[in-house]
Amino acid sequence: MASVVSLKNVNKFFGPAERPTTIALKDINLEIQPREFISLIGPSGCGKSTLLRTIGDLVEPSSGEVLVNGKPAHQARINREYGMVFQAPVLFEWRTVLKNVELPLEIMGVPKAERIRRGREMLRLVELQHFERHYPWQLSGGMQQRVAIARALAFRPELLLMDEPFGALDEITRERMNAELLRIWHETQTTVVFVTHSIPEAVFLSTRVVVMSARPGRITEIIPIDLPYPRNVETRESPRFFELVTLVREALRKSEEMREELELR
Amino acid sequence: MSRTSPLERYGPPIAVFFLVIALWELLVRAFNVQQFLLPAPTVIAEAFFRTTTNIFNSAAYTIRSAVFGFGLGAGAGILVALITARWTTVREGLMPFAIALNSVPIIAFAPIMNNWFGSTNPLSKIAIVAVITFFPMMINMVRGLTLVEPAKIELMRSYATTPLQVLIKVRIPNALPYLFNALKVCSTLSLIGAIVGEYFGGPRDSLGVYILQEAQLFRFDNAWAAIIISALLGIAFYLVIIGLERIAIPWHASIDKQ
Ligand SMILES: Nc1ncnc2c1ncn2[C@@H]1O[C@H](COP(=O)(O)OP(=O)(O)O)[C@@H](O)[C@H]1O
Numbered sequence: 429m430a431s432v433v434s435l436k437n438v439n440k441f442f443g444p445a446e447r448p449t450t451i452a453l454k455d456i457n458l459e460i461q462p463r464e465f466i467s468l469i470g471p472s473g474c475g476k477s478t479l480l481r482t483i484g485d486l487v488e489p490s491s492g493e494v495l496v497n498g499k500p501a502h503q504a505r506i507n508r509e510y511g512m513v514f515q516a517p518v519l520f521e522w523r524t525v526l527k528n529v530e531l532p533l534e535i536m537g538v539p540k541a542e543r544i545r546r547g548r549e550m551l552r553l554v555e556l557q558h559f560e561r562h563y564p565w566q567l568s569g570g571m572q573q574r575v576a577i578a579r580a581l582a583f584r585p586e587l588l589l590m591d592e593p594f595g596a597l598d599e600i601t602r603e604r605m606n607a608e609l610l611r612i613w614h615e616t617q618t619t620v621v622f623v624t625h626s627i628p629e630a631v632f633l634s635t636r637v638v639v640m641s642a643r644p645g646r647i648t649e650i651i652p653i654d655l656p657y658p659r660n661v662e663t664r665e666s667p668r669f670f671e672l673v674t675l676v677r678e679a680l681r682k683s684e685e686m687r688e689e690l691e692l693r
Numbered sequence: 694m695s696r697t698s699p700l701e702r703y704g705p706p707i708a709v710f711f712l713v714i715a716l717w718e719l720l721v722r723a724f725n726v727q728q729f730l731l732p733a734p735t736v737i738a739e740a741f742f743r744t745t746t747n748i749f750n751s752a753a754y755t756i757r758s759a760v761f762g763f764g765l766g767a768g769a770g771i772l773v774a775l776i777t778a779r780w781t782t783v784r785e786g787l788m789p790f791a792i793a794l795n796s797v798p799i800i801a802f803a804p805i806m807n808n809w810f811g812s813t814n815p816l817s818k819i820a821i822v823a824v825i826t827f828f829p830m831m832i833n834m835v836r837g838l839t840l841v842e843p844a845k846i847e848l849m850r851s852y853a854t855t856p857l858q859v860l861i862k863v864r865i866p867n868a869l870p871y872l873f874n875a876l877k878v879c880s881t882l883s884l885i886g887a888i889v890g891e892y893f894g895g896p897r898d899s900l901g902v903y904i905l906q907e908a909q910l911f912r913f914d915n916a917w918a919a920i921i922i923s924a925l926l927g928i929a930f931y932l933v934i935i936g937l938e939r940i941a942i943p944w945h946a947s948i949d950k951q
């Protein structure tokens with residue numbers, strides 16, 4: 429099967445080309461298959477956001493190849509082949525909840541009746557159908573983030589890019605949102621690339637966890653997650669879950685030690 | 694949102710208003726304050742009913758200058774701001790000057806405008822009002838168009854939008870609260886500009902000239918009646934803007950607090 433995302437020898441430097449100040453991404457190679465749920469995890473500043481935004485063509489790589497659905501990332505963005513969710517909900521204060529969800533459809537020129545129908549369908553998906561006339565500031569943080577997810581899915585992209593979407597939420601809300609996201613992922617059959625720095629979140633959600641290390645930002649390990657579906661509260665309490673959490677934690681620690689050794693030399 | 698009754702809401706300010714008027718009347722009478730210092734409210738009211746035609750004719754002229762000048766200044770300010778939203782270099786070149794000029798007491802140019810256009814020519818007042826309102830309008834509008842959360846722009850980029858779509862869907866709605874704040878400030882400025890412009894010379898039937906003349910002729914009761922009307926006009930202008938704001942941006946959180 430063709431990869432949804434294909435990264436080949438991707439590098440990204442910040443600063444002047446001849447003497448870059450930051451190596452945000454170094455030699456990134458990653459193939460993401462359809463219907464995968466990939467988490468990027470690593471210490472802050474290791475280039476997770478940069479990698480995600482490179483896939484979304486919001487940042488241009490310094491070298492290497494980024495393909496989305498077999499096309500250059502730029503073409504995929506122009507074709508609107510992915511939906512994006514940021515850490516902040518980034519809702520438009522002047523739009524009601526429904527109107528916020530309709531925004532991408534509006535931009536794509538979808539007729540009004542169809543827009544409303546799809547908007548409502550998405551709000552049902554995130555269980556906010558009773559809030560369509562509310563303004564964003566009338567909703568809690570978790571509800572706002574669900575609106576952002578509904579908006580990202582409104583035009584049925586095959587790929588969903590999420591940059592620490594639940595990072596600002598409390599632990600309880602976060603776990604509920606995790607379960608919700610898994611259900612949505614099942615229902616929509618979307619491929620997800622998900623940035624987080626929470627180990628349990630990464631393990632609970634993912635089919636594979638990509639462990640990254642900082643300075644230079646690179647992939648140090650990829651851990652497949654073999655937890656059975658459906659995943660629920662019991663999953664979080666299963667021995668295998670703890671094993672995998674430990675595995676990811678050790679991988680993170682190992683990559684930190686490797687980096688320190690590199691720096692000492 | 695609030696459940697207070699109209700009486701609870703408007704009662705206190707109305708009570709304060711009548712209390713102040715009553716106190717004013719009482720003090721002026723008790724201390725026998727000379728009329729050229731401060732006439733009693735009843736004396737002013739009496740003068741108002743005696744000179745209603747004069748005052749209204751003068752007010753009509755002044756309102757026209759203020760409204761036309763305001764429209765011109767605000768329209769130009771918004772237009773220039775929209776242009777600078779499109780061409781960043783224009784904005785970067787213009788903004789320092791606009792901010793500097795905005796802190797200049799532009800009203801000091803009123804005599805010059807009177808010279809340019811002739812003091813009895815309505816254009817002299819319209820011009821001064823337009824110049825006074827132009828800078829706050831433009832500066833605020835530019836702020837509103839540019840101070841957009843970067844993530845909103847990035848989100849739009851992920852939808853592969855055109856710059857025009859970003860302008861219409863993000864920048865302009867984002868600028869509306871700034872726009873209305875500027876309109877509120879300028880509604881007051883426009884009346885001040887028109888009346889003070891008239892102090893430096895204007896037709897007989899204008900609030901500024903009328904107030905000046907009556908004061909010079911020691912008819913302070915008439916002057917005060919016209920001043921009170923000017924004040925009410927200022928408040929009316931402001932309320933019109935607030936009404937428009939409620940219609941245009943009902944989503945804005947500050948609307949609830951007004
Ligand atoms: N626009 C930029 N200009 C310069 N440096 C940047 C820019 N964006 C990110 N960086 C740097 O690149 C590195 C990776 O950043 P980022 O991808 O945001 O990390 P993460 O999301 O993992 O916390 C950091 O050292 C950051 O300072």
Ligand SMILES: [Mg+2]
Pocket residue numbers: 476477478591
């Ligand atoms: Mg980040």
